[in-house]
Amino acid sequence: xxxxxxxxxxxxxxxxxxxxxxxxxxxxxxxxxxxxxxxxxxxxxxxxxxxxxxxxxxxxxxxxxxxxxxxxxxxxxxxxxxxxxxxxxxxxxxxxxxxxxxxxxxxxxxxxxxxxxxxxxxxxxxxxxxxxxxxxxxxxxxxxxxxxxxxxxxxxxxxxxxxxxxxxxxxxxxxxxxxxxxxxxxxxxxxxxxxxxxxxxxxxxxxxxxxxxxxxxxxxxxxxxxxxxxxxxxxxxxxxxxxxxxxxxxxxxxxxxxxxxxxxxxxxxxxxxxxxxxxxxxxxxxxxxxxxxxxxxxxxxxxxxxxxxxxxxxxxxxxxxxxxxxxxxxxxxxxxxxxxxxxxxxxxxxxxxxxxxxxxxxxxxxxxxxxxxxxxxxxxxxxxxxxxxxxxxxxxxx
Amino acid sequence: xxxxxxxxxxxxxxxxxxxxxxxxxxxxxxxxxxxxxxxxxxxxxxxxxxxxxxxxxxxxxxxxxxxxxxxxxxxxxxxxxxxxxxxxxxxxxxxxxxxxxxxxxxxxxxxxxxxxxxxxxxxxxxxxxxxxxxxxxxxxxxxxxxxxxxxxxxxxxxxxxxxxxxxxxxxxxxxxxxxxxxxxxxxxxxxxxxxxxxxxxxxxxxxxxxxxxxxxxxxxxxxxxxxxxxxxxxxxxxxxxxxxxxxxxxxxxxxxxxxxxxxxxxxxxxxxxxxxxxxxxxxxxxxxxxxxxxxxxxxxxxxxxxxxxxxxxxxxxxx
Numbered sequence: 216x217x218x219x220x221x222x223x224x225x226x227x228x229x230x231x232x233x234x235x236x237x238x239x240x241x242x243x244x245x246x247x248x249x250x251x252x253x254x255x256x257x258x259x260x261x262x263x264x265x266x267x268x269x270x271x272x273x274x275x276x277x278x279x280x281x282x283x284x285x286x287x288x289x290x291x292x293x294x295x296x297x298x299x300x301x302x303x304x305x306x307x308x309x310x311x312x313x314x315x316x317x318x319x320x321x322x323x324x325x326x327x328x329x330x331x332x333x334x335x336x337x338x339x340x341x342x343x344x345x346x347x348x349x350x351x352x353x354x355x356x357x358x359x360x361x362x363x364x365x366x367x368x369x370x371x372x373x374x375x376x377x378x379x380x381x382x383x384x385x386x387x388x389x390x391x392x393x394x395x396x397x398x399x400x401x402x403x404x405x406x407x408x409x410x411x412x413x414x415x416x417x418x419x420x421x422x423x424x425x426x427x428x429x430x431x432x433x434x435x436x437x438x439x440x441x442x443x444x445x446x447x448x449x450x451x452x453x454x455x456x457x458x459x460x461x462x463x464x465x466x467x468x469x470x471x472x473x474x475x476x477x478x479x480x481x482x483x484x485x486x487x488x489x490x491x492x493x494x495x496x497x498x499x500x501x502x503x504x505x506x507x508x509x510x511x512x513x514x515x516x517x518x519x520x521x522x523x524x525x526x527x528x529x530x531x532x533x534x535x536x537x538x539x540x541x542x543x544x545x546x547x548x549x550x551x552x553x554x555x556x557x558x559x560x561x562x563x564x565x566x567x568x569x570x571x572x573x574x575x576x577x578x579x580x581x582x583x584x585x586x587x588x589x590x591x592x593x594x595x596x597x598x599x600x601x602x603x604x605x606x607x608x609x610x611x612x613x
Numbered sequence: 614x615x616x617x618x619x620x621x622x623x624x625x626x627x628x629x630x631x632x633x634x635x636x637x638x639x640x641x642x643x644x645x646x647x648x649x650x651x652x653x654x655x656x657x658x659x660x661x662x663x664x665x666x667x668x669x670x671x672x673x674x675x676x677x678x679x680x681x682x683x684x685x686x687x688x689x690x691x692x693x694x695x696x697x698x699x700x701x702x703x704x705x706x707x708x709x710x711x712x713x714x715x716x717x718x719x720x721x722x723x724x725x726x727x728x729x730x731x732x733x734x735x736x737x738x739x740x741x742x743x744x745x746x747x748x749x750x751x752x753x754x755x756x757x758x759x760x761x762x763x764x765x766x767x768x769x770x771x772x773x774x775x776x777x778x779x780x781x782x783x784x785x786x787x788x789x790x791x792x793x794x795x796x797x798x799x800x801x802x803x804x805x806x807x808x809x810x811x812x813x814x815x816x817x818x819x820x821x822x823x824x825x826x827x828x829x830x831x832x833x834x835x836x837x838x839x840x841x842x843x844x845x846x847x848x849x850x851x852x853x854x855x856x857x858x859x860x861x862x863x864x865x866x867x868x869x870x871x872x873x874x875x876x877x878x879x880x881x882x883x884x885x886x887x888x889x890x891x892x893x894x895x896x897x898x899x900x901x902x903x904x905x906x907x908x909x910x911x912x913x914x915x916x917x918x919x920x921x922x923x924x925x926x927x928x929x930x931x932x
Contacts, residue, residue: 255748263827277752277902366827368899370818375652441819441897444904594752595901598828 251275259288263366263598266608268582272597279597282589284582289612297572302328302538303403305569310397313578313610315358318351318388319551320610321401324572326482327547327560328403331540339528340405341484346418346521347391347400348483348549349514350384353425355552356465356507356514357381359605360432363504366602367445373436380428383421390414404532415522422515429511437505446501450588450600453498460587461580464554465506466604470498476550488520500603507605539567553577553605578604579611622707625717629706637850638668640884644891651895678839683745686836690744695837695844698737702851704730709858710785712868712875723784724776724863728769731814731855734848735761738823738833741845745836753832756902757823760813763909768810770917774803774924775863788867795866799927802920804864806913811856813905816849818894822902857886 255272258264267288273280293312297305309320322344329336357377364373385395390411392400400407436442452462457470467474475492477485493509495502542564548557554577561571581604588604589597642657642665649656657664682688708723710716720726735758742754776782778799779790790796797804813820824832834845861867861882868875870882900908 253748255752261830276755364898368818368821368825368827369897370648370895372652372895375654379653439897441900445898445901593901593903594828595822595825595899 252280257597263602265362265602265606267612268601268606268608270585270597270601272594274594277593279589279592279594282586282597284585286579286582286608287612289608291613293613294572294574297569299568301567302540302569303536305572306401307397307399310399311609312574312576312613313551313553313556313607314396315607316351316355316552317396317398318347318400319355319549319556321398322348323547323549323551323556323558324560325401325403326549327545327558328538328540330545330547331543331560331562332403332534332538334404334532334534337405337529337532338484338526340530340532342521342525343406343410343530344401345483345485345488346518346525347388347398347406349517349521350387350418352514352552353511353518354381354384356511357384359507359552360436360504362605363602364436366598367442373432376428376435377432380425383424387414387418387421390417402531402534403538404534405530407531409530415525418518418522422519425511425515429508429515433508437501437508443501445595445599446504446603447499448497449500449592449596450603451497451499452584452588456587457498457584460584462554462584463577463580464550464552465503465510466554466581466584468493469495469503469506469603471496471502476548476555480548482549485517487524488517490516500599503603503605537567540564548575551577553607553610554581556610574610574613576610576613578606578608582606582611622717625707626703629717630703633703633706633851633854634847636854637847638672640854640887641850642668643887644894647888647891648895651892672843675843676840680839680841681836683747683836685746687744687746690740691836692841694737694740694744695841695848697740698734698848699844699851701730701733701737702848702855704733705855708784709855709862710788710867711879713785713789715876716785719783719785722782724772724782724787727784727855727859728765728772731852732761732765734852737848741837742833747836749829749831749835750833753823753825753829753835756825756829757816757833759902759906760816760820760822763906764810764813764913767806767909767913767917768814770914770921771800771803771807771810772863774800774917774920777921777924777928784862788862788869791866791869795864795869797864800864800920800924802916802923806917806920807864808860809908809913811860812890812893813909815853815856815890817853817890819897819899820905821899822905825899827899853887853890854883857883857890860886 252273252275255274257270257272259267259269264270269285269288271283271285273282291311293308297308300308305324306321309324310317312320357380361374361377365371388398389395391414392398392407452466452470454470454472457467457472462470471494473492473494476482478492490513493506493513495506540562542562544559544561546557546559548555550556555575556577557575559571559573559575560569563570585601585604588600592600645667646656646664657667660666660670682691705727707717708720708726710719738757738761739754742750742757775787775796778796779787781787781790816823822832824834829835834842837845858879861879865882865886868879870878873881
């Protein structure tokens with residue numbers, strides 16, 4: 216849909232050959248823009264496009280008239296590959312979707328297959344999953360806050376700080392499943408391995424260290440006059456638009472809509488813990504950033520409670536290795552750090568591989584708000600807004 | 614022999630150029646190390662003890678890099694811009710007094726001369742922004758021009774207060790007048806205005822809008838590579854040194870200080886101000902261009918004018 220839009224622009228441009236032709240820029244973009252305007256391609260190789268996003272921006276001086284996000288540079292055909300793999304072989308593929316929150320991707324896929332199979336999951340496994348998912352949320356939001364500092368021109372300081380703490384969480388993951396980024400940890404009916412012996416103590420240490428550090432980020436960023444100048448009232452998304460345009464996760468909650476699939480769907484055991492949905496007030500970049508910060512605090516609360524009440528018992532239900540689920544389809548959704556991550560899984564009942572696996576990526580839907588949010592702003596705001604949507608391209612391009 | 618102005622000029626230029634280049638290498642190393650520490654990392658630590666040779670290694674690297682001139686660039690202007698920028702950056706140092714006698718050219722209108730030649734720096738910036746036919750360069754160049762032009766006004770106005778107190782435009786006289794009290798105390802408004810304006814003129818974070826890595830890739834130096842890029846980078850650094858020197862000379866008592874020789878005091882204070890510049894760089898995000906211009910025109914210029922009025926009134930009262 217996005218590619219079509221830019222094609223239309225080019226066709227329009229070719230139809231009007233006599234208009235003002237900019238002398239700078241490459242020949243790929245012929246004339247077709249009004250006098251005094253220019254088209255600037257930000258990305259796909261650019262310091263603050265969070266990977267491989269290309270923004271085709273129509274500029275009038277510094278002012279952004281329109282912006283067209285162009286995606287697909289990281290497309291690996293995930294959904295098609297999944298059709299040719301065993302059910303269990305798809306789990307490592309999901310790791311490569313949103314590479315900042317692989318646990319959540321594992322979870323949504325595993326949950327879909329479990330719903331097809333109708334497996335009962337051991338209680339300990341549910342607890343371990345919640346601990347992992349919430350630690351993952353903290354790690355992902357830490358990265359988001361750090362990158363956001365970079366987008367606003369903070370010379371890497373915020374990123375170095377947040378990555379210092381994210382590292383501790385990755386160490387925890389490493390001790391659990393041996394990997395730091397692509398975990399391949401969740402299994403149908405539970406998790407791959409039990410927690411290591413000293414996990415509880417280590418996790419408590421990390422959380423105890425994290426809490427004052429989050430206050431430190433708040434002192435460092437949320438109380439910084441320039442940070443506030445750059446994020447307050449920028450890229451304001453009102454709640455109606457947020458819902459109508461399919462925003463989810465921190466972007467939706469930043470606009471003040473109090474919804475979270477962890478509560479509305481109450482999957483796994485989130486209803487057993489005492490925590491709140493975090494919402495922002497104004498729907499601007501700062502609100503979205505504040506949601507990241509406060510969600511980390513809530514996640515710490517959840518993990519602490521889960522660690523305290525972690526029951527003993529089996530961590531994996533008995534599920535055959537080579538699955539052949541009954542025919543049927545299932546739509547599974549969870550709250551990934553970026554929003555509502557959903558998978559539509561169809562099984563034909565005859566094969567050991569999924570018939571169809573469709574992913575609804577929260578980052579993709581949130582990014583599609585960008586042309587709406589970045590109207591009539593300056594280039595610097597455009598970067599700030601893009602960062603506040605927290606796109607991850609492993610998931611958007613799939 | 615040293616009385617001959619030509620000989621004095623040539624010797625002074627050679628010594629200054631050598632000293633500034635050496636200071637440059639040291640300061641870039643210091644900045645990388647200092648910011649590394651602020652950011653919870655080591656900074657360069659491979660080339661030489663504490664990575665002290667890092668800048669030498671980097672210099673060799675930059676010298677041997679391919680020197681790319683974009684196909685559609687205006688070659689003459691593209692090549693001239695870094696040379697001009699580098700040369701112009703050295704000019705103001707001729708009138709900078711490192712102690713009462715250590716000054717290459719002790720002209721009577723020293724501060725005017727410095728303001729005049731340092732405002733020339735906008736010319737190579739616009740050249741570098743326009744000549745490579747790159748949109749990022751162009752945007753960066755326009756931003757740089759807007760910044761430099763808007764912030765020269767408050768800087769100059771802030772200096773007027775100092776000149777009124779010292780009663781002279783001569784740099785040596787200005788420092789001599791601070792023997793009893795450093796000017797940043799009676800000129801606290803002017804000092805604040807000048808520090809902010811000087812920060813902007815050095816185009817460092819939070820005011821590095823002309824480079825703005827997260828927005829404009831590398832801003833007005835995007836298309837430059839190899840030694841041409843190094844010259845632009847060094848020119849920016851020399852601007853930072855100059856800004857720190859000016860803050861020290863105009864407001865922080867210049868070479869005045871106990872025990873140590875005057876030139877040492879001046880350099881120590883300058884390094885302290887440089888460290889402040891580096892500290893700020895690692896601490897705050899970048900402002901937006903319209904916010905930056907608002908600060909300049911709506912806050913700094915009125916504040917500087919108020920400062921002039923207050924200084925004049927105080928002088929009238931105190932005779």
